[in-house]
Amino acid sequence: MYLTTRKRAATSPTSPKKAATFPTAPKKALWTRAVAMAIVVTGTTAAYAAPAAAAGTDPIPASVTAAVSASKAASEAADEQALGLDEMQLANARTIVEVGLDLGLSQRAMIIAVATAMQESALYNLASTALPESYDYDHDSDGSDHDSIGLFQQRPSAGWGTVAEIMDPAYAAKAFYQALQRVDGWATMALTVAAQAVQVSAYPDAYAEHESAATKVVTTLLS
Structure with missing residues (x-):
């Protein structure tokens, strides 16, 4: 079950080099499609659950739908500010x-994955100037490291998937998690060792610097 669904048009801002700093953050609720929500409307608390009401029942009032949307937007904006992430980075995190939850993985696996994406792409879904086809798909920015693309800088030429697949953040995350699970003892390894076992990076120790920030992000999103 995905906790949030997002759609956004492809844009191409200046390619980031490092993820933003992550100050201490208060915990915020992670919105889900399947969790009942209580919203105060005109002084009365009314609980509504997603999805929409079944046929034959009274529809959810437009005022409640608007209140839910506004409350959700306010919560996401608070998370962005508290974690030092912009909208795109937070959506990708x-x-x-979400993918980790769908796969039934531990919080540790999610922290490793988020830290890896922080190092590889600063949590932006990157197209590559070396792979023009990657610009045909939604992307946040771009890079130029061979055919490395997406959140985890996975390469089609290395068997990570097609360009279309890797440019889908959900597919890229699942591919990373599946590779991580094939690493013997990953759950007890130092984060940077586990990440490097999957990524085979030229900078094997670089993932460690993102562990604290990734822990804060994952803890916030799961709270």
Whole structure:
């Protein structure tokens, strides 16, 4: 079950080099499609559960739908500010966590995945100037490291999937998690060792610097 669904048009801002700093954050609720929500409307608390009411029952009032949307937007904006992430970064981090939950993985796995994406792409879904086809798909920015693309800088030429697949953040996260699970003892390894076992990076120790920030992000999204 995905906790949040997002759609956004492809944009191409300046390619980031490092993820933003992550100050201490208060915990915020992670919105889900399947969790009942209580919203105060005109002084009365009314609980509504997603999805929409079944046929034959009274529809959810437009005022409640608007209140839910406004409350959700306010919560997401608070998370962005508290974690030092912009909207795109937070959406990508949320996708990584959602996929981990769908796969039944531990919080540790999610922290490793988010830290890896922080190092590889600063939590942006990157197209590559070396792979023009990657610009045909939704992307946040771009890079130029061979055919490395997406949140985890996975390469089609290395068997990670097609360009279309890797440019889908949910697919990229699932591919990372599946590779991580094939690493013997990953759950007890140092984060940077586990990440490196999957990524085979030229900078094997670089993932460690993101562990604290990734822990804060994942803890916030799961709270």
